[in-house]
Each structure stands twice: as C-alpha cells, then as structure tokens.
Amino acid sequence: MTPDPHSVPFLSLLLVFVSAAFTDNILLVRFLGLCPCLGVSKKVDASVGLGLAVTFVTACTAVLNYWVYRYLLIPLDIVYLRLIVFIVVIAAFVQLVEMVVERLSERLYQALGIFLPLITVNCAILGTALFMIARPYNATQAFVFGLGSGFGWLVAITLIGGIREKIDEKHVPPGLRGPGLTLIVIGIMSLAFVVFSGMIKL
Amino acid sequence: MLTGIIVSVLFLVGCGLVFSALLLLAERRILRYGPCAIEINDGKKTLEVDGGGTLLAALAENDIFIPSACGGRGTCAYCKVRVLEGGGTIGPVEAPYLSPAETKENVRLSCQVKVRGNMRIAIPESLFSIRRFRGHVEHKRPLTRDIVEVRIALDDPAEMPFVAGQYIQLESQPYRGRESVMRAYSVSSPPSDTRAVETVIRLVPDGICTTWVFEILREGDSVQFSGPYGEFRLSDSDRPCLFIAGGSGMAPIWSMLRDMKEKRSRRSAVYFFGALTQADLFYTEPLRQLEKELPDFRYVPALSREPPESDWSGERGMITDVLARRIPDMAEYEAYLCGSPGMIDAAIKVLQSGGIPPDRIFYDKFA
Numbered sequence A: 001m002t003p004d005p006h007s008v009p010f011l012s013l014l015l016v017f018v019s020a021a022f023t024d025n026i027l028l029v030r031f032l033g034l035c036p037c038l039g040v041s042k043k044v045d046a047s048v049g050l051g052l053a054v055t056f057v058t059a060c061t062a063v064l065n066y067w068v069y070r071y072l073l074i075p076l077d078i079v080y081l082r083l084i085v086f087i088v089v090i091a092a093f094v095q096l097v098e099m100v101v102e103r104l105s106e107r108l109y110q111a112l113g114i115f116l117p118l119i120t121v122n123c124a125i126l127g128t129a130l131f132m133i134a135r136p137y138n139a140t141q142a143f144v145f146g147l148g149s150g151f152g153w154l155v156a157i158t159l160i161g162g163i164r165e166k167i168d169e170k171h172v173p174p175g176l177r178g179p180g181l182t183l184i185v186i187g188i189m190s191l192a193f194v195v196f197s198g199m200i201k202l
Numbered sequence B: 001m002l003t004g005i006i007v008s009v010l011f012l013v014g015c016g017l018v019f020s021a022l023l024l025l026a027e028r029r030i031l032r033y034g035p036c037a038i039e040i041n042d043g044k045k046t047l048e049v050d051g052g053g054t055l056l057a058a059l060a061e062n063d064i065f066i067p068s069a070c071g072g073r074g075t076c077a078y079c080k081v082r083v084l085e086g087g088g089t090i091g092p093v094e095a096p097y098l099s100p101a102e103t104k105e106n107v108r109l110s111c112q113v114k115v116r117g118n119m120r121i122a123i124p125e126s127l128f129s130i131r132r133f134r135g136h137v138e139h140k141r142p143l144t145r146d147i148v149e150v151r152i153a154l155d156d157p158a159e160m161p162f163v164a165g166q167y168i169q170l171e172s173q174p175y176r177g178r179e180s181v182m183r184a185y186s187v188s189s190p191p192s193d194t195r196a197v198e199t200v201i202r203l204v205p206d207g208i209c210t211t212w213v214f215e216i217l218r219e220g221d222s223v224q225f226s227g228p229y230g231e232f233r234l235s236d237s238d239r240p241c242l243f244i245a246g247g248s249g250m251a252p253i254w255s256m257l258r259d260m261k262e263k264r265s266r267r268s269a270v271y272f273f274g275a276l277t278q279a280d281l282f283y284t285e286p287l288r289q290l291e292k293e294l295p296d297f298r299y300v301p302a303l304s305r306e307p308p309e310s311d312w313s314g315e316r317g318m319i320t321d322v323l324a325r326r327i328p329d330m331a332e333y334e335a336y337l338c339g340s341p342g343m344i345d346a347a348i349k350v351l352q353s354g355g356i357p358p359d360r361i362f363y364d365k366f367a
Helices: A009-023 A032-041 A043-073 A079-104 A108-111 A114-118 A125-134 A140-169 A179-198 B004-032 B053-059 B100-104 B127-129 B208-216 B247-262 B284-293 B320-324 B341-353
Strands: B035-040 B045-050 B080-085 B106-110 B119-122 B131-144 B147-156 B167-171 B182-186 B196-202 B220-228 B239-248 B269-275 B296-302 B333-340 B361-365
Touching: A009 A140, A009 A179, A032 A043, A032 A114, A032 A140, A032 A179, A043 A079, A043 A125, A043 A140, A079 A108, A079 A114, A079 A125, A079 B004, A125 A140, A140 A179, A179 B035, B035 B053, B045 B053, B100 B284, B131 B182, B131 B196, B147 B208, B147 B220, B167 B196, B182 B208, B182 B247, B196 B208, B196 B247, B239 B247, B239 B320, B239 B341, B247 B284, B247 B333, B269 B320, B284 B296, B296 B320, B296 B333, B320 B341, B341 B361
Parallel strands: B035 B119, B239 B269, B239 B333, B269 B296, B333 B361
Antiparallel strands: B035 B045, B080 B106, B080 B119, B131 B147, B131 B220, B147 B196, B167 B182, B167 B220
C-alpha cells in the first residue's frame, strides 16, 4: 500500500512520523548518531536531555534544509554541494539556538550545557536531511520527518540509557564494560526494531 | 563548466558570509544585558560593566586582575572567586575544579561565570593592588646552563610595591606560530627595589614562555606582566626558619633573605638548596656573604648527581635526606618551600615526620 500524501494529509503525516521514528529508526536501523549516543547514554536524564535537543534541532533543520535545497541548490544546479551546505546550516542553527536558550532560560542553558555544541556534529541530523531530500516530501512532511527521526533517536537513547543504568548495577566482566556491552545491547535492540521494517513502506 | 565552478564558489562564500553576519547580528541583539553592577567585598568597590562577557574579563577591564594562566579556557582553575549573588548555577566546565567545600562557599571560576545582571562577589584584598605593568629587559644573564636571571625595569607604572615571596605573571609575545601565554615567575629581587623586578627562570623543554625568554627575548625589549600575586611570604613570628628550594625555586627565597638582611631581622635561618652538580649552583658567593651579614644564617647546598671523585666537599644526596640528617628535631621551626611538586611533596613528608605541624609549612609549588 502506498499512501497518497495529497488525498490523506493527516494519515500521511502520521505515517511519515511513525516510519521515521520506528521502522526506519535513525539510531537502531540506520546506525547514525551512534557516537554521542555511546558517550551520553550512561544516565537516563542526560539521555532524555540530549534526545530532546536532538529532536528539536532535527525537526527545524530538516525544514530549513528542505527550503535551502528546493529554492537554492536545485535552481542553481549545485545539488552536489548539499553535504557541505547542510552542515553549515545545521551549525549556524545550533549556534543561534544556543544564544536564544542562553538569553531566555539560564537553567535550560546550563542543563543542556555541552549537549548543544555536540549536536552540530551529530550525524543523525545530517543523515535526516539527506534522507529527506531523497524522498518526494513537501515542507510539512519534511518537518514531520525530521520530528519523527529525532523522536526515534530520543526513544532509542532513552531505552539504551535505562538499560545501561540497570547493567551498571550488575557484575559485568571487565572486558565487556562500557562501550563493548553497550554496542551489544544496541545490536539486540536493533534486531527488534528491524522487525518493524515490513510494516510501512514509503 | 566554468560558470558551474563560479556559481558554486560564489554560493559557498555567500553562504559563509550570510551565516557569519547573521550570527554576529544575533549575538549583538540577543546576548545584550545592558549595564550591570558588580559589588566587590561588601561594597568596598562597585563596578559598572556591560553585561554579556565573563566575570574575569569584566574585572580585568576595570584593572582588577584575577590570576589566570590558561587565558579563560577553564583549565588552570587559578581564577577562583566567591560569587555571592548573580552567578547562576555551576557549569559543566568548572564543576570538576570545585571541591564540595568550595561549592558551599560559592567559589566559582571567574572565567566561566557570565555577567548577566547585578552581582555580588568577594575577592582577597590583595588582588586590589594587582596592576598591569609595562617594562623593558634591563639585563638577561645566564646563571647556569638552563637558568637565567632576567631583570625588568618598570616603565609604566614606575613602581611595584610587593612582599618578598610574591610572583608576577609574565606575558610572552607570539613567536614561530606559538600563541601568547601568561606564566607565573616568583620575584627574586628584594621589595626595597621597587623600580624593577628580577626573576630567575629555568628553561622548560618545549615550554612556550621559557623558550620565548631564552631564545627570543633580548636586552632592551619591551615586556608586559601583571602582579604582584600570591600569599607565599614570611610570617610575623620569630621562630627559626628552614628554607628549602631547588632550581629556579631559589627566586622567592633569595628575595626573602635579602629582605631579612635589609630589615635587620634577628631570626635564625637555614637554607637547604638542592641541585644536581656544582655547575647547577648559582648565587653561591652572595649567599656566603649573607652568612656573614645576617646574625644567624647558614647556607647548605646539596648535590644529588655530583661525581664521587670531584672536589666537592659539601653535602651530597637528596635535599630531603640532607635536611633530615642536619636538623633531626624540627619541632620549633617554620618551613618555607619552593620547587617542583615532587620535591615539595617529599620535603613536606620529611618536615612532618621531623615534628613541624602542617600550619607552619608554607610552600610555593610550580608545575
């Protein structure tokens, strides 16, 4: 079944969201954004913080990059510059968000702390922008796709954070501690998420 | 083909320019806090500064120099001040440098605290007298193969009042791709010599500032530094003193001893100086002269790597062993130490087992 985005807009948006968040989970199926995940997922609250920040930035930059791609790169026939341009847009946006957050809420700024600059180099965000242009989306769908991708990342890192907190209380062989066991956990979770992949086809 | 290249180059350049301009504009508009008042030490001084920058920078603009060696990157942890109000929460950069006791006392790294509104802070009174100085190198002369004496004549301000044992922060100029840095050096001249400062500088292999001093700095060159910093000084008691130093740790002790002579101090003192070989000893003649001029002063140089067959008739071995051998009962003494962290830690152990309580051991440790 291929949904028609023009006839059933809400259902289509929901499908885009669900597929981006679960069947095509950016962390567990696409394996993007793994390094900040390994670094931060030691605790659930830190995981949720970074996950929320990633979700926000992914959703906003997806639609920004959509406009840049649609109205600048395609007309000027310089689509091959998309990688570098997307990165620059993401970096500038993160800087801007950092400033706004610093001004508006010092508590949020302190809580996000080092997470915001980390996001600039999170490949899940660039990956989302690249997957987004590979599909026939409009601006709204691009935004929802970004939101879904970010949400998927948030869900994944929160689950991993929770599992790691539990694991840390157990006796783990020294050779497996830290990233080793985390990668095995991610692998097993990834198996579970791959099962979703037949459910929705986009 | 060619237009394609030109379009892409122009686009990328344009992208960079637009985003930079946007961010600069945003920084100006968003991160503006207006004038903020910083009250220091319960109203002793109040500063009006423009908000948005760091506390360290705001204080420096108003000629209050908090010690800082890393240039505000949050790695040296020298710039600690107490922020009583308006400092916000402790950030992730400074957290590792603050002990639980310091956190309770509201101690913060002033390079990480941003001025976002009115603040109340507390700093040691002595920081008020720290100034920035411009001077020129009056002379630079080698004392041993890796230690030089540098004398800086002051140009502006023309005088620096200080206490023997304090240090200055010398600013190196950029050279051969190395950035400008600030490094601490103890003053070796006596406080009566207010129109110049002398320091004793040891070459640190690959050290940014010491290489600059050894290879680039010439007599007559203009230099900048700030000071005086530090709490290392002689106490007011009349207990006998033990001075222990190694290498360029000579500097503050040399200042203290000459200060004692000028003030006609009656305190008895023993100075243990550790070096590798005879070639690493310096100021030996003037120190021997001081033995005659001070009422009760002995200079005990100890060499740890002097060849056994040489003509050296003084002490041999590690400075700490010599100390324990010469002064078995130290209970009545006060100790003043300056040298590498390794030497100081070893000396503190010997001093404590010799009976000196920790509150009578004063030291200036340099890494």
